[in-house]
Every structure is written in C-alpha cells, then in structure tokens.
Amino acid sequence: MASVPEGLLDGGVWFRVEEAGSASAVRRASEHLAAELAMPDRRIADLAIVATEAAGNLVKHADQGGILVRTVRAADQAGVELIMIDSGPGMADVQRSIGDGHSTAGTLGIGLGAIVRQASRWDLHSVPGKGTVMAVQVWPAAAPEPVWGAGLTRPITGETACGDAWAVREVDGRRQMLLCDGLGHGGLAAAASHEAVRVFRDAPAVPPAQIVEILHRALNHTRGAALAVAEPDPQAGVVRYAGLGNISGVVLGPDGSRRGMVSMPGIAGHQRRQVREYDYTLLPGATVVMHSDGLVERWNLGDYPGLLSHGPEVIAGTVLRDAGTRRDDAGVLVARF
Known part of the structure; x- marks a missing residue:
C-alpha cells in the first residue's frame, strides 16, 4: 500500500472536493491512514464507504466543498476522522436528508444514510443558504467518549x-x-x-x-x-x-x-x-x-x-x-x- 500522505498522522490533510476525481483522493488517503493505524480490514472497508459517500455528496450538492482527513486518538486506540465543510444550499430537515431515498440532486439519495450506518460517531449542523458541516469518526472498536x-x-x-x-x-x-x-x-x-x-x-x-x-x-x-x-x-x-x-x-x-x-x-x-x-x-x-x-x-x-x-x-x-x-x-x- 502507498505511503501515508504527509500530515495525515498529525494535523491532517485538507482536500478540495469540487469534481468526481476528488472522491478517489479522499478515499485513498483515508484508507492509507487507517492501514497505518493498523485498523482492522472490516473497519477500513467501512471507512472507504464513508469517505466515498462524503466526497460524492460534496461534488453533487455543495459549493466550495472541502474535507479534512486526520487521526483521532483515545487512551487505547486510534481512529480516522473526516470533517466535511461546504457553503452549499444546506438542509432544512437534517433527519429527512439522512433517510435513504431522499435526494435533492436527482440521485439515489443514499449517501448520508450510508455514512451514518458505517460511522462510529457522527455530528452534523446545517443552515439553509449557508451550508453544512459534518464530522464523522470511524474507530477500530467501540467509540470512546466524546471529547470536550x-x-x-x-x-x-x-x-x-x-x-x-x-x-x-x-x-x-x-x-x-x-x-x-x-x-x-x-x-x-x-x-x-x-x-x-x-x-x-x-x-x-x-x-x-x-x-x-x-x-x-x-x-x-x-x-x-x-x-x-x-x-x-x-x-x-x-x-x-x-x-x-x-x-x-x-x-x-x-x-x-x-x-x-x-x-x-x-x-x-x-x-x-x-x-x-x-x-x-x-x-x-x-x-x-x-x-x-x-x-x-x-x-x-x-x-x-x-x-x-x-x-x-x-x-x-x-x-x-x-x-x-x-x-x-x-x-x-x-x-x-
């Protein structure tokens, strides 16, 4: 497997996500980081789904989208966190948007639902007309307590x-x-x-x-x-x-x-x-x-x-x-x- 991009093991790396090819870069970086952290193959596969769907959502729906990929650490384990930020149209009803089948771009509408199912922890805030910020963590085992x-x-x-x-x-x-x-x-x-x-x-x-x-x-x-x-x-x-x-x-x-x-x-x-x-x-x-x-x-x-x-x-x-x-x-x- 290729080496981890510089910065992933400390402060993380930002990716601009404005075209379809960006999704592949985010997925590869996420997988490389998870492998470096010795996460189990099953969770690396889950993370790949999260990264692909997260980047795909930004390409389809967002303006000025970006994703930060970085390590998160607890006392006894390390995981991968993705933070998605965009200035797109936002969501008036977050829970409805998470439900499979809901789409605002004529697509299948399973992206957010897939992210939520594979993630160890997720958090999302959206304001119509301002955009959306979502933080997703994938841990190798049970997620630790949220940080203060x-x-x-x-x-x-x-x-x-x-x-x-x-x-x-x-x-x-x-x-x-x-x-x-x-x-x-x-x-x-x-x-x-x-x-x-x-x-x-x-x-x-x-x-x-x-x-x-x-x-x-x-x-x-x-x-x-x-x-x-x-x-x-x-x-x-x-x-x-x-x-x-x-x-x-x-x-x-x-x-x-x-x-x-x-x-x-x-x-x-x-x-x-x-x-x-x-x-x-x-x-x-x-x-x-x-x-x-x-x-x-x-x-x-x-x-x-x-x-x-x-x-x-x-x-x-x-x-x-x-x-x-x-x-x-x-x-x-x-x-x-």
Missing part, C-alpha cells in the same frame, strides 16, 4: 504546512487548551507552533500564566508565536486565561451572552510584557472559543440556530468556514461544558 475540546487549522492558500496549531490536555484535574499562531507562514511558522504543542503537552500542571511563561522560554530558538492558554474549570464556574499576541478568546454563554478574553501584547519566544492571567465566568452549558487572526471577529451565533448543541469539531468547522480568511493561516479551538 477540539480544533481545526487550515493553511494559507498555496501552502501545505500550517503555522497555526492547537492542543488540549487533562493533567492533575486541570483541563487546559492551547492555540498557537507561529509568526509568518510555511514550515518555520509550523515548526514554532509544533514546538509549542510539544512543550505544552509535557508541561507541569500549573496555571495558564505559568504555562505561557514556560512556552515563552521554550520558543526562543524558533521564529516565535502568538499563543494563549485557557483553563476551563466548570466546577468552579470559571475559565482562567493567559495569552501573548493576537489570539482571540471568547466565552459564549448558554443565554446568548458573549464575553471576550484578553491577551497581552508580545511574541512568545522573543518579547513580552509581564504575563497576566484573567478569570472569566463559565456558566453551565457555556462554550469557549479561541481563534487566530486568520479568522475575522465578525461571526454571529444568531446566524446558526442550535449550533452550540453540537460537538466542538462541528462548531469549529462552522466558525472556520464563515470567519476564516484564505489570506492567512487559520486556527480555531472550541471547548463545550
């Missing part, structure tokens, strides 16, 4: 390496999330962000401001980065936040409230003022969103009814689709509580 936090990154047009990166972790009872934007674009920006992720994952269980200080010292041999660390604490009803540079953070309340979080000026690894940590109220059912300056601030939850009831992958995909710019690397990280 997940993100997406996308490189600037013309690049394959993305300078934005994200990570989440739980250590000694602390849930922490990192978003990092390496300065510039391409390989050197990606190297800075990947180093930040590596150090973050190995850092001691200390508050966000101390994590940022550790990252600042660790990145002094890199190009440097804007970054922020959030520590949502649902039991205490607070999210603790510290950042350097142009990372945006916001707490979205279940009541529709929106509270921005503050990062300090600076470049991790090169220059900074004193790192400060701020506390923000975290109500039950709140969502924390962090994004790089590759996304504009002007996205309105009122345009996406029911979005916050979905998983972090679908929320992140929706924000990336409508707020992301192609003129910069883009990264968004979401946590739900």
Whole structure:
C-alpha cells in the first residue's frame, strides 16, 4: 500500500472536493491512514464507504466543498476522522436528508444514510443558504467518549504546512487548551507552533500564566508565536486565561451572552510584557472559543440556530468556514461544558 500522505498522522490533510476525481483522493488517503493505524480490514472497508459517500455528496450538492482527513486518538486506540465543510444550499430537515431515498440532486439519495450506518460517531449542523458541516469518526472498536475540546487549522492558500496549531490536555484535574499562531507562514511558522504543542503537552500542571511563561522560554530558538492558554474549570464556574499576541478568546454563554478574553501584547519566544492571567465566568452549558487572526471577529451565533448543541469539531468547522480568511493561516479551538 502507498505511503501515508504527509500530515495525515498529525494535523491532517485538507482536500478540495469540487469534481468526481476528488472522491478517489479522499478515499485513498483515508484508507492509507487507517492501514497505518493498523485498523482492522472490516473497519477500513467501512471507512472507504464513508469517505466515498462524503466526497460524492460534496461534488453533487455543495459549493466550495472541502474535507479534512486526520487521526483521532483515545487512551487505547486510534481512529480516522473526516470533517466535511461546504457553503452549499444546506438542509432544512437534517433527519429527512439522512433517510435513504431522499435526494435533492436527482440521485439515489443514499449517501448520508450510508455514512451514518458505517460511522462510529457522527455530528452534523446545517443552515439553509449557508451550508453544512459534518464530522464523522470511524474507530477500530467501540467509540470512546466524546471529547470536550477540539480544533481545526487550515493553511494559507498555496501552502501545505500550517503555522497555526492547537492542543488540549487533562493533567492533575486541570483541563487546559492551547492555540498557537507561529509568526509568518510555511514550515518555520509550523515548526514554532509544533514546538509549542510539544512543550505544552509535557508541561507541569500549573496555571495558564505559568504555562505561557514556560512556552515563552521554550520558543526562543524558533521564529516565535502568538499563543494563549485557557483553563476551563466548570466546577468552579470559571475559565482562567493567559495569552501573548493576537489570539482571540471568547466565552459564549448558554443565554446568548458573549464575553471576550484578553491577551497581552508580545511574541512568545522573543518579547513580552509581564504575563497576566484573567478569570472569566463559565456558566453551565457555556462554550469557549479561541481563534487566530486568520479568522475575522465578525461571526454571529444568531446566524446558526442550535449550533452550540453540537460537538466542538462541528462548531469549529462552522466558525472556520464563515470567519476564516484564505489570506492567512487559520486556527480555531472550541471547548463545550
């Protein structure tokens, strides 16, 4: 079997899906990744169906369709995740669209139903006139519990390496999330962000401001980065936040409230003022969103009814689709509580 395309084993690879030939590329990449992860043949076959139908749906129905293929990991197994994003007509009735035989393009209409049957887990949000985001996971065995936090990154047009990166972790009872934007674009920006992720994952269980200080010292041999660390604490009803540079953070309340979080000026690894940590109220059912300056601030939850009831992958995909710019690397990280 051919080697796995570069990037599949870490941040994943994006595919533009605009013609029939794209479906074959997505299926092959998915199969290669699953084989590299030693998934059983039966589940690789199921994944091939998911990938083929997902890409086929985008070709038939969508505008500006794209699919991210990437690894997902749990404590004792690894699987494959596909995230489909489009700006197509959307679906007014998702459950009816999933049912076999329903079609809006004169085709047999079995695509979504086949995806749902073969997937270990799926999640979909669609708004008529705006498009659809769907996240599908195929695991070798029973699917693990859903994650509380997940993100997406996308490189600037013309690049394959993305300078934005994200990570989440739980250590000694602390849930922490990192978003990092390496300065510039391409390989050197990606190297800075990947180093930040590596150090973050190995850092001691200390508050966000101390994590940022550790990252600042660790990145002094890199190009440097804007970054922020959030520590949502649902039991205490607070999210603790510290950042350097142009990372945006916001707490979205279940009541529709929106509270921005503050990062300090600076470049991790090169220059900074004193790192400060701020506390923000975290109500039950709140969502924390962090994004790089590759996304504009002007996205309105009122345009996406029911979005916050979905998983972090679908929320992140929706924000990336409508707020992301192609003129910069883009990264968004979401946590739900």
